Amino acid sequence: MELRQLLEEKSQQNYLIYLPNLSIDCVVFGFYNASLKVLAVRLKGQSLWGLPGGYIQKEEDVDSAANRILQERTGAANIYLQQFRVFGNLNRSEGFFEGYPDDLWHKQRYVSIGYYALVNFSEVNPVMDLFSDACEWLDVQDLPEFMMDHRLILDKALSALRKQLNYKPIGLSLLPEKFTMPELKKLYEIILGKTLNRGNFYRKILRFGILEKLNESRKGGAHKAPDLYRFDHIRYKEALKNGLQSEW
């Protein structure tokens, strides 16, 4: 079925189920092959990509709606989701549904609540919805064109993630259970968009007290085998809740 027909068929029902003028957009990050990925969908017959999103049921908490939307799209439950910003400009989706009926649900003005999630790449199975013909991981450093203001939403999520590095630990769901310091450093470098000094990074990250050094090393490769680490889950969760040891 064509996109237009699908949208028009759902329109009346949506008015009954969901809060008007409000939407949710999810920026789902995964880490694979030393690169940061983002989950994206493509509407049927469209060339532009978009972020997975949805609406809030009239009798549903906003955070629950975000979890439901993400679960529908990834098959994964209990994902750590973080609200980061509201996108409320008048003209944010202007013109996207031009030519469609004015009372179409999707043609409303939407104030969108942005969430980001950090997920375990290997545990996610991207699922298409009715309206899309693709749901895929894209590389954050090599992105195609996005619809509406979705590229801005993605950039703001990255920037929120960058700020979060200053007061929250990151990596638990992104990295495999055991990882090396160079792998952890690479994750930080991609999020920060810059190369980090090796010594400073090691010193700072160890000072947080959330890493446990294992008596194992990563075999293979020409270089000296690097040591393996894992997160201390209890101290990691404490740091998530109370913030990293501040220096104030």
Next chain:
Amino acid sequence: MELRQLLEEKSQQNYLIYLPNLSIDCVVFGFYNASLKVLAVRLKGQSLWGLPGGYIQKEEDVDSAANRILQERTGAANIYLQQFRVFGNLNRSEGFFEGYPDDLWHKQRYVSIGYYALVNFSEVNPVMDLFSDACEWLDVQDLPEFMMDHRLILDKALSALRKQLNYKPIGLSLLPEKFTMPELKKLYEIILGKTLNRGNFYRKILRFGILEKLNESRKGGAHKAPDLYRFDHIRYKEALKNGLQSEW
């Protein structure tokens, strides 16, 4: 006029002007007499206090709405406002308008967008709106009871402010133009809710490179007159935009 009559009179008109189910709540901080203050309003005939808030016009950006609301309540324009969180639980204002007609504008479910602002205490003239009989500065460390989830909103704003101390400068609009190090330290201590080590604080704050030491000192008092500082506006704004010099 009584609160109920006023609300009912405005109800139909509000449906025409504003987006339904969406509200804005503002947490306005000021600093005076070495204590952190927050602007609060009290509805007519009510004992509980609340945060100043309002709605978003159908043809208005969300950020513009927040600015308009704040200007109406403080008389001050161009205040630095920061969106910090959406409050979207189903039951957040449950029961508050019990006994009022079900179609009353104010009795809807509201998803509320929280903003906080740091303002110059001396430039603000708190203004009551139609529905309130008080609009005052309250001391953050000695607060009365708040309506609905407004105390939670205030606490989350404080916590956002606390995180912001890790990556953004704070103080420009809160402190007088010239201030002493102990005054700046006091501001940080109130926001962080703990006493700071004097030497560490001075070292860290000076390293940000946003302060200018003046050739003046604060006269009066029994102690040695403390040096006066002011913010370097250009570097302060750079730091606001790009974040404080990170140690990563």
